[in-house]
Amino acid sequence: MRQLTEEELRDAIANATDDELRVFASPLDFVLTDWDHLDFLAWRDPRNRGRGYLVGEIDGRPVGVVMRAAEGSSRAGAAFCNVCRTMQPADQVSLFSARKAGAAGARGDSVGTYLCTDLSCHENVRLAAPLAPSEVRTSVDARIDGTRQRAEAFIERVVEAARTGA
Template sequence: MRPLTEEDVRASFVNAVADDLRLLALPADFMITDWDHLDFLAWRDPRSRGRGYVITEIDGRAAGVVLRAAEGVSRARSGMCNLCHTMQPGDQVTLFTARKAGAAGQHGDSVGTYMCADLSCHETVRLAAPLAPNEVRASVDRRIDGTRERTEAFVERVLEGRAA
């Protein structure tokens, strides 16, 4: 991923309203981010556990999405993150929703998917072995590529609202 400044990050959000940008808190380690190692940037807001952010590149440009985490605790024993396809204990997978971009989002349309609760998918797929016995044993490179592609697809679903 190409290096981003704080201004680039704030300008990248396709579904943010003025309050979202005002409340946005960058991750504590933002200044030392190893951009060459990232396929996408994702983090939970350190000031509000209900907010999260994902930034990826779409058509060579940074595209960010403001996320809202579902409230409550999952009763499931386990769940699968739809980005990194990793099985996790139920309390470590959360439903995140994102308001669609443009007019669709202004009318209340949103998309959602289950993600690692701490948004650490980028690191999770780099583990050499799957975390659960029933996970498909794929190469680390294939897991990384798949996670990046699914993250881009999620952001593109949010972007579909711009044309509406």
């Protein structure tokens, strides 16, 4: 991922309201970000843990979404992240929803997916071995590529309505 300034990061958020942009908070360690090793940038808002952000490169430009983490926890023992496809303890995976961009979002339409609670998917796939024995064993490069593609696909689902004018 190419290096972004805080202003570019804020401008990339496609589904944010004016109020959300006003309280936008970049990651606390933003200045230390190792851009050469990022496939996408994801972080929890340091001032509001219920909010998260996901920014990827779509068609060569940064596009991001603001997300809300569901409150509460699952009673299940384990849960599956839909982006990095790792099985983890249930309290380490959360349902995140993002209001669609444009008119669809204004009508209340949203998209949701299960993500690592700390949004560390880009780190989890770099582990040499899968986190659970039941996971599909593929090369680390294939896992990284798949994670990037799924993160970008989620972003595209959030912004697609605004592109088509729906």
